């Protein structure tokens with residue numbers, strides 16, 4: 001399997017006008033994104049992620065750095081850690097029936113949507129600003145024969161095409177730093193039924209540090225995003241009927257991923273900012289699971 005094998009014919013995504021000039025910039029950013037660190041990892045098993053990894057490195061699986069197969073094993077290991085991150089997010093969705101609908105807000109190339117469908121057997125609806133990403137995700141779903149259950153659409157996550165109370169659970173996997181949190185949680189709260197579950201995995205700046213550090217500013221500039229503080233997440237959830245049930249600091253769990261990635265040929269130049277900001281305490285990798293009350 002390689003990303004160039006995605007030749008199945010599916011109807012191209014309908015492209016609505018972006019709600020703001022900023023959203024137009026973000027749509028263009030993701031339409032043009034083709035970093036090897038994302039495509040080569042996705043090629044390992046056909047799950048394409050745009051999020052980072054968690055968990056301990058399996059040094060036995062990596063083997064000797066001098067071995068000719070080491071780089072291939074390193075790519076597989078980084079990918080395993082990224083899929084492990086998505087598994088942990090799915091673990092926090094609660095019990096999901098086959099007749100449920102899940103919503104992936106900011107779905108990227110759809111890796112987490114496929115994993116959610118494979119685990120729960122239910123419908124998974126994704127939205128992204130990028131038509132290229134939506135087409136990619138829909139082609140993968142078509143190839144896997146799950147396109148009647150897994151669908152990506154080009155759409156603003158602040159105005160999703162779902163009925164009020166339609167979703168059993170919804171999530172943002174590293175996509176909440178592109179939107180205002182009050183607007184975002186108001187929309188999740190609307191599409192979730194009472195008792196529904198919302199989960200995010202996100203990077204946020206730590207109020208204990210004082211203000212966003214230079215590393216956090218570097219990450220914002222690199223991705224054209226706007227990282228929020230942990231306090232903003234808590235406040236915006238409280239204001240929008242989302243009550244946190246679990247807040248897990250995944251920072252120690254993601255550091256091994258970054259340190260391994262920094263040694264690979266697939267580095268993008270942002271590794272130092274993540275490693276330094278996690279180490280100086282200015283930035284945290286957080287999972288928040290909340291009940292819609």
Ligand SMILES: C[S@@+](CC[C@H](N)C(=O)[O-])C[C@H]1O[C@@H](n2cnc3c(N)ncnc32)[C@H](O)[C@@H]1O
Nearest residue numbers: 049050051106107108128129156157173175178
């Ligand atoms: C870093 S990627 C994460 C992708 C995916 N959640 C994953 O884990 O692979 C960020 C995603 O957020 C999406 N995004 C950003 N702002 C958005 C908005 N206002 N509405 C919908 N999607 C948005 C981008 O199009 C992109 O797909």
Ligand SMILES: CC(C)=CCC/C(C)=C/COP(=O)(O)OP(=O)(O)O
Nearest residue numbers: 035037038049050051174202203223
């Ligand atoms: C935790 C934070 C602050 C994330 C910002 C959002 C983002 C761009 C995530 C990873 O995308 P990617 O997988 O396309 O990035 P990369 O190319 O670096 O792997």
Ligand SMILES: [Mg+2]
Nearest residue numbers: 037038050051
């Ligand atoms: Mg990546």
